[in-house]
Amino acid sequence: EERERVDKELAKIRAAFDKPSKDLKTHAQRKYMWKIMYMYILGYSVDIGHIQCVDLIRSQKFAEKQVGYVAVSLLLIEHTEMLRLCIQTIKNDLASPNEVFQSLALTCIANVGGVEFAEALTSDVQRLLVSGTSLAFVRKKAALCLLRLLRQYPDNLPPAELAPDIIRLAEQKNIGVVTSVVSLLTGLATYDTATYTNVVPLVVRLLATLIVDRQCNKEYIYYRTPDPWLQIKLLRLLQFFPPPLSDKITLDKLQNILDTILGKTEVTQSVNKNHADHAILFEAMNVIIHLNLHDLDILHERAVNKLLHFISVKESNIRYLGLDTMSRLAKLPKTHRTIKRHLRTIQFSLDDSDISIRKRALDLLYSICDSSNVEEILEHLLKYLSKAEYQMREDMVLKIAILAEKFATNMEWYINIVLQLLTIAGDFVAEDVWHRVIQIVTNDESLQKYAAEMVFKNLQNPPVHESLLKTGGYILGEFGHLLDTDGKQQFEVLHKHFQSSTIVTKALLLSTYMKFANLYEDLAPTIVTIFQSFRTSVDTELQQRAIEYDAMASYQNQSLISGVWDAMPDFPERESNLMKIVRKKEGAGVGRDVQSDTDNDTVTTKGVDGNKEEAEAEEEAEEGEPKPEAKNTTTRRSDEGIGYNIQSNANKDSTSSKPTPGGQSQQQQQHQQSDILDLFGMGGDDFGVLAVTTPNPSTKSNKIKELKQERKLWRKLFMLHSALLYEDSMLQIGIKSQIESETGVMRVILFYGNKSNSPIEAVSMDVKKVEGVELEISPTEPFDIDAQQQMQQKCRVSLLQPPAAVPSALISFTCKGEQYRIEAQFPAIVTKFFSAYPIEASQFRQRWEQVPKEEKQVIRITGDSVSSSDLKKILSDSLSIGLIEGIDKNPDNSVGCSRLTFATKKQGKNITFPVLLRVEFNEPKQALRVTARTPHEAATKAVIQALQCIFEN
Template identity: 25%
Template sequence: MDRRRTGMNPVSTSGSNTIKGLQLFIADLRTTQQSEEQERRIQSELVKIQQHFETISRKPGSNDKLGGYQRKKYIAKLAYIYITSHTTKLNSLMFGLDQIIELLRSNVFSEKFLAYMTLQLFYVHPSVVSKIGEDVAYQVVNDLAGNNDDHVALALNFVGVVGKLDNQLAQNEDVVNQVFQILRSPTSSHYLKKKAALAFLMLLKSNIHILVDDHQTKQSWIQRILSLLDDTHDYRLMLPVLPLVEYIAKYVDPSSCIRLLPQLTQILYNCTVVGTSPDGSFPAEFRFANVPNPWIIIRIVSLLSVLIVSPVEAATTSSQLIHSSNIDPETLGKLRICVTRAIELGTKPSNDPMERIVLNSILFSLINFASKLEPSQDAVSNSGTALCSLLSSGEINIRYLTLDSLVKLCSLSGKPAIDTVRFHNLDTIFRLLSSERDASIIRKVVDLLYTFTDAGNVKTIVEKLFNHISGAKHPVEPSIKSDIAVKISILTEKYATDTNWFVLVSLKLLSMTTSATLNDDEIWQRLCQIVVNNQQLQKLTCEQLLEYLFDSRSSEALVKTGAFLIGEYAHMILDNFSMGDLFNLFAEKYFIVSNMTRAMILTTMLKFYRIEPRIETVVIKFFQLELNSLDIELQTRSFEYLNLVQFSKISGNDELLDAILTPMPHFNTKSNPLLKRLGSLPPSSGNPTVVDLIGASDYDTDSNSNTPMTPVSSGRPPPPPLPRSTKPARTGSRSALTSSSTANGASTPTIERDLGTEHYLQQKLSPNWEDGFVRMFSHKKGILYTSPLLRVLYSISQPLSDQPFQLRFKLTFVNHTEWDIHGISTEIIAAKTQDNPEYILQNILPPTNTSIASHKRTEQTFDVVIRKPFPVDRSPLVNIFFSCGATANSLTVKTAVGVTSTLMVNVQNAAPLTVTQFVQGWKALGETFGKESEYSVEGVNLTRRKPGSTFETGSNLSTIAQTMTRMGFGLVDQTSVPNTIFAAGVVHTKTKGNFDYLLKIKYTEETSQLGVTCKTTAPGSLSQYVVECMKYALTN
């Protein structure tokens, strides 16, 4: 009776479950004075426990001797020993694993709880998992499938904790299915659903194939997971589900999550704007520090940041994500209002420290997200001002997060953010650089300065960075010094407007690399590349180098630079320095540098000899010094160079020496190798500097001075930037995003598969979808689909009379049940989204309401722009998702969009043809295009899909004529040819233009069959596409 009561209500009996033996054992260990005495106490207890367990294993019939309480006590002692020994005694505890499994099988909550807790500790070790993994998984499945919510919660908690430690657990279909069943079941409590969401997330992280391998499973399971967010006021369940949805959006299927955008936006708006307004009502139980649902806000913003990409990210991320220009105006407006409200809340005074932390967290998350929404300049400026006001905060975390947000804002939002920071807050940032002691903040300050440096402030910023390296008030970490050195090198190269200043700064930077932390080969190598590629810098740099090298304290980086550049361009400075002076200079440096630099100096000496053969004697003696060197590289170079000099002298022929020491060709490196050291920072961008222009004028006479360049070698100029659409289509569909960019000419050849087509082909249409599909061919309004829960109506119009190729679809969703429908959302899918698609989707607006009361309705509109002819079976699909009666539902239907969809205005605008005109046109098309533009089909049966709706005898021809008229065909008024209909019209497309066509339909009364022939002004498949549309409209 006590065990049953414990399982049902563990809290009420917590006092009776005290393990006195464990308490005494812990007290004994704590009172021991020496570690040896504690070790003896632990060993004696382990021996005692092991003897008890062995006795039980030898006597299977004596289970009652070791009851649940005793087993629980011994297992608890093993767990305590494991913890106090810092996991070092695992091998001594392995004997207890079988008894842990026995405890796990118990129906008593406290015993099962202790077993799961101990296993969570031990599962870190693969040896434990390999020994009892199968037994544990079996019991986990049993607990998950049981009716005891307490046991189910323990099993879910175990899966959530060890899901990534035991890969076999994530590959166990029974475990995965049971966890998902709890998550989706309408009868599961919120408490279990929350645990199931986190457990399923852990399983998915361990084995992503759960939702990847089987498309049908993926589509069904993701739909049910997303439906958990349908109740926009169920914040308890929302919090654990959002991380799961974010993981799915990031790694599994972002396209399926995009439809949540309006729904997530509304939740964010309710929490951020409505919940914080003075007259707004929000449940007190969901407030923390006077802020409604701060955790929900940050989680939603994190998910939205995954689904929405900024203009900068759009070029490199998956086409399945959505751009701000593709978000409907209402949703985009609400998101921007949320950002504005976050700025207001973040800058208001607050005396409550916890409230201040919460508001700042919301401010940082929303401002980092704001750059994805293409905000106005004022909005960006306000964001920058709000963040800069936090730079003076006394909390290190706030200062760090502020700087991190400022770096992201300046990188993604560009000039408005940069101007706000550098024009009004540059002094504050400099003070922070000089006074801050925290290394992580210093690094962020340097990143921020790098982000908004340009030609106007580069000298000031570089000077401040130099001061920080050489004269900071507090010791500077070596890694930060190296990071600053790299940024100084990049900034001076990019934004130098004066050649002399560029050389001085570069050499000053190299002169400071006496410390090993700044001895960075990439910096001096990059300077050498720039000098080689820019003739006007060569003499100036060599002269400035010598001033540093004559100083006995010159750094090794300067010696390397000098050995390379002076050896290459010594002939340019012989007017001021003799070859003997140069030889003596490098001979002195030779003995105080590393072997790698010595090898470079040996090559420099050979070049000196080539320029001035009179130093032959000292050069030969110099090479002879290293003939017996312990370093193989120095020995080899000395030997080879000595032979070259002697051969040249004996033969009197310098051709071999000339061939070996040809002038250094220009480097053709197309980017600065230091840029890869920037991490997540974007490369600096700006106008071409003096270094760029010198390189262009000297070596690239055809290059465009307006094209930003790194100073690279001669060669063809870089290609112009790809054209970009200035007015991207506003849609809410992943498919529409890529399609609209292609339609505006911004697509480029790609070897990637068309993810839109793949997604389109994977859809499974709902039963009886054809009824509404066929109806759309000849009726502008009607019923698209009817299910037991939802009816879908459609209406087709042409919003612009001068653009008949653009069609507007309005879908009306009618709830004809007695229950409310929640979370209704749609996904419009185009058949093709890349490589010049036949049509594109535009202006996709979400349903006006996400919930539909009983017998009420909501609407949605979207546009289809037909760019060129295509087969009607590739018409757009509509996925409809909703929840009703605690169950998730989905429908997939196809809209009838074909080449005949643009015929609806032709009857009004075009004069009807006469028989004579039709015959002449028919003959002309045959003579011009032959059979290439003609398509015929015979034996088309005049039938209807539904019983009782057949064509009536004697009225077939008139019924066909009425159907064709509704479709937009222009009929020829004639009686000379019996049982035949002549029709004409024009197919309108945006890209390919308009195409005339003539259509002849011959009806045979005896067989009730049709013969259809079509001729068009376009060779190819257009005539076939027209006939296919006719067949759907007349025979189904």
């Protein structure tokens, strides 16, 4: 019935809209538009009324314009072409002296958003925000509208010269304006912290007025707390800037403010007041953590004592927030002594009825654990593990295993802890845990007998979990001969679980049995019988092992077989995989994307780590870790003792082929390059390859170790906004760039991640000066990175003229007393400053003839091969080249146009060059012939050089 009514109404409206517009009264038009919007909200498809939206916003009557803007916000979001028709009208309304029209336009921009609105209207919104004639309610809307555009299109940051005007708006008497402007400043500080550093004294003054002086308009007082929303926003804004160490007055005021918050916040009977006050308190705690992380030693003792009080109250929300904040506060080593005095109180939280509180208590115990309290903490965690929820057990097991290894008083105690884990929560013990035990035992001869005794003892006490059986099978096979117990008892304690085990475990146990047959002659007949029973197994892995082991057991030259089944060599010393897993879970690795937190009116920088390419790189690095189950082929199993990496039909996905710990790497064959001169069938013409030469390494001193950037990183580094600059076992450097395409400026954030367990000291970066490129680096002074932590460095790159070369960076640091220096390419190449500029084919041909400076170059694509479609995607998406169809008849070739913008200005406007490109592609030979034309010879050469850097790596 509703559907019929909607169809009838739509037909009526459609008939009315088909009449000449002069016959349709404005009242009826507004009425029909409201009906259309209502039907759209109900979920019905509406295909009329779009052009009427555009007509209504052009009206000079409020009632009509209001309906039009609401309809545009609701109906035209998915119709880009129609939205373009609205841009000029919105511009006119923003410039109108009518404040109501301005408000309607701002509301529409904020609701619709989008790149086109951001590019076309940001400057008008900025002008309205800082205009001296704008009313307060217009300023509020303008600030929030600009924040919305900034989140959607960060490249349109306000120019630096506008920053003082925006900061001054936070001094307005109207608190609503101040609140909106502070939200905007928080968003701006995320992308351009250095430009807005001067806001810190003003923020401190505002906080002092609200918190210390308690001055505020009555309408903004909430349960006797002056404007808690603004207080929280101001405290959050402070966390984007370093402490004002040079301004003692501001620093003293800030300390007084934080001290006041800590001293006056109490739990009251009013729930609403509690919520407001504690929101301010916990944000103040974050500021204290931020200041202490910047080596400002203030108030951390008081903060800990305050939080210890909160984790003891009855209110669950406050207990949760107290534990969560204390977990972050525990990252400051100087707080550990105070927190550890209340260890029992924290342990008591593990028994809380709320699982979220139990999780936070677990995180806090993990943060404060060290060699002085590890035994007490792990004893409590092991007791709790048996009754913990299933969703907590895996995380608990992982953290217990790491703490046991990291702070072990002796390694026998560590073995006991892991065996308890395998017994209590075997289903939740990751393979990396028992792999790590095997590595440690194999590499420590003094542990081998003790480990064998303990696994033999645990295997006798049911229930025996599969992980314990695999651990026992490996250790008894390798070190069982050290026990006083005879081989028959060891065999029996393993074999009684054989039939109920999985195929993977059976395969490992068959290898153990072969070791037993080689060591204990009396067991050989029994074990050979087992091998023969699996010669016809339906599982090919078990069958193959059984046949081979049966042949080995009856082989005449037993001395040869004994050599084959000798003890495994030591595993290489590498970082524990457990630490990598924890870093992934906690999100503490390097390189996460910049994400906006729309609920908190802020944009938090979390690093470049979430980046897909970097995640793949980290996974590849982890795959290189030798695990105690590395077995690949039959011919290599004899060198490996117990065959490890069991890849059966039943479990192909659960395991993967790994190199053996002692295996030799194969030599890579050199790739011979074919004659580049005839790639395009043109014979020996004059085109040659202009090689991008790697700078010669400087003379090595005895003290500095030279490290080189891998060339395979170049393509992603020069094409993507987020990529890896450098990575090894100690340090990972991620990079994230944001291009201001209209100003010729690139803002770069470098993320230095310490992957080692030792601090990295005196990190500094020096970028070689290149003519045409201006770089501003902050901070310029060397800095330190704690173990498993991350630091940021910001850089502003301005393109003043076509660059003569690609800048190179020298990054120096010290780790474990050794000095290192990395030589790396810095991604300030000319293509980063391209913006797509598609034109008609006829215009392109005309401009091609007009632009005189031409360069041709043949480029051989090295590294990963690309297809024709891949190349077009790289040119259009990654290099911002506007491709033009219908010019080149060869579908593999590409023709396009871009606009190159420089930071240099002429007559108040940034200088821009057109860049015309023709890229001929020979896919079988992976070669390009690039023809570039620009008005300037140096610019043309810079473009060719940039493309070589991208494809020749």
